Amino acid sequence: MGKKRSRIEIISDMLSAIQTKGGRIKPTHLMYKANLSNEQMKSYLEELLDKELVEKIKSEKDNTYLIITDRGDKFVQKLREMKQFERSFGF
Amino acid sequence: MINILFSPRWFFGKDILIDVVSVIVLALISYVTFRYYRINKNKTQHLSFSIATGLLALSFIFKIITNFTLYELEMHTKTFGLLTFTYQTVEASNTLFLIGTLLYRFLTLIGFYILFSTYYKEKNRSIYLIMAYFIFVATYFASQAYYIFHLSALLFLLFIVKKYLDNYRRTRDKPAKLILTSFLIILISNAIFIFVELNHLLYVIAEIVQLLGYVMLLISLITVLRYGKKKK
Numbered sequence: 001m002g003k004k005r006s007r008i009e010i011i012s013d014m015l016s017a018i019q020t021k022g023g024r025i026k027p028t029h030l031m032y033k034a035n036l037s038n039e040q041m042k043s044y045l046e047e048l049l050d051k052e053l054v055e056k057i058k059s060e061k062d063n064t065y066l067i068i069t070d071r072g073d074k075f076v077q078k079l080r081e082m083k084q085f086e087r088s089f090g091f
Numbered sequence: 092m093i094n095i096l097f098s099p100r101w102f103f104g105k106d107i108l109i110d111v112v113s114v115i116v117l118a119l120i121s122y123v124t125f126r127y128y129r130i131n132k133n134k135t136q137h138l139s140f141s142i143a144t145g146l147l148a149l150s151f152i153f154k155i156i157t158n159f160t161l162y163e164l165e166m167h168t169k170t171f172g173l174l175t176f177t178y179q180t181v182e183a184s185n186t187l188f189l190i191g192t193l194l195y196r197f198l199t200l201i202g203f204y205i206l207f208s209t210y211y212k213e214k215n216r217s218i219y220l221i222m223a224y225f226i227f228v229a230t231y232f233a234s235q236a237y238y239i240f241h242l243s244a245l246l247f248l249l250f251i252v253k254k255y256l257d258n259y260r261r262t263r264d265k266p267a268k269l270i271l272t273s274f275l276i277i278l279i280s281n282a283i284f285i286f287v288e289l290n291h292l293l294y295v296i297a298e299i300v301q302l303l304g305y306v307m308l309l310i311s312l313i314t315v316l317r318y319g320k321k322k323k
Binding site: 007077078080081083084086089090091 | 123126127131134136137140210254255257261262264266267270311316318319320
């Protein structure tokens with residue numbers, strides 16, 4: 001069994017999942033892509049929306065999409081740098 | 092009376108510039124790691140790394156101040172040659188120098204110890220007391236035997252370098268190799284500093300090696316951040 005992901009790892013996975021989908025994803029797809037339960041999805045999404053890392057939009061067909069903001073893009077970048085820093089300095 | 096001047100006259104000021112470079116590099120690393128800590132407060136390694144590098148930067152600031160005071164004094168003595176005037180200045184500067192030197196040494200050893208404990212976690216708190224005692228002894232008695240201070244720093248650095256070697260063997264990536272090399276060079280500079288009382292030219296060599304080590308550390312940091320940016 002794999003190691004339990006930390007809060008920051010889950011956020012990183014969610015944002016990266018949106019990025020790999022071209023910056024736009026349906027909430028249900030994000031839940032599967034980031035391996036989250038419904039409860040987790042609700043709680044983490046709330047945090048991401050609150051911190052303005054993602055935004056909710058409606059399509060013409062009235063479907064809800066989540067898009068990553070500039071702030072979210074920059075945050076993912078910072079997380080990647082941090083990950084590399086931890087790897088290189090042996091944390 | 093302790094021997095306080097190791098730099099040859101022609102090297103006065105140049106060593107201060109080298110220490111300024113070291114301060115900038117260490118302060119930069121401290122700032123970067125503190126920002127990482129703010130992103131993920133569960134990871135205390137970021138915080139201890141930031142504190143350690145911050146303290147090392149601060150220690151160099153004390154070294155710069157004391158050396159600057161000392162070189163100024165040396166210049167005045169040579170220029171004016173007024174015996175009574177010089178004597179009084181020496182007395183005042185000696186106290187300042189002693190405090191500055193003790194702070195430099197104490198902060199350096201504490202800094203290296205925190206860096207060491209970032210990698211070697213110790214749950215038994217009594218170890219911290221013992222370490223504090225040894226750091227105090229190494230700081231204070233280094234006034235009589237200058238080499239004890241650098242020997243103690245060298246010991247911490249040996250263990251830190253060992254961790255970076257293990258990490259490089261595990262990851263095999265370029266930034267880890269650069270970090271290992273930087274700390275190895277800093278370790279070598281500390282080893283040379285042990286012998287500066289034998290020949291003052293060794294002080295020049297040690298300072299230049301130290302410069303090389305910290306410049307390399309700056310290159311390592313830039314490489315780490317660049318690698319992070321590239322990763323998808």
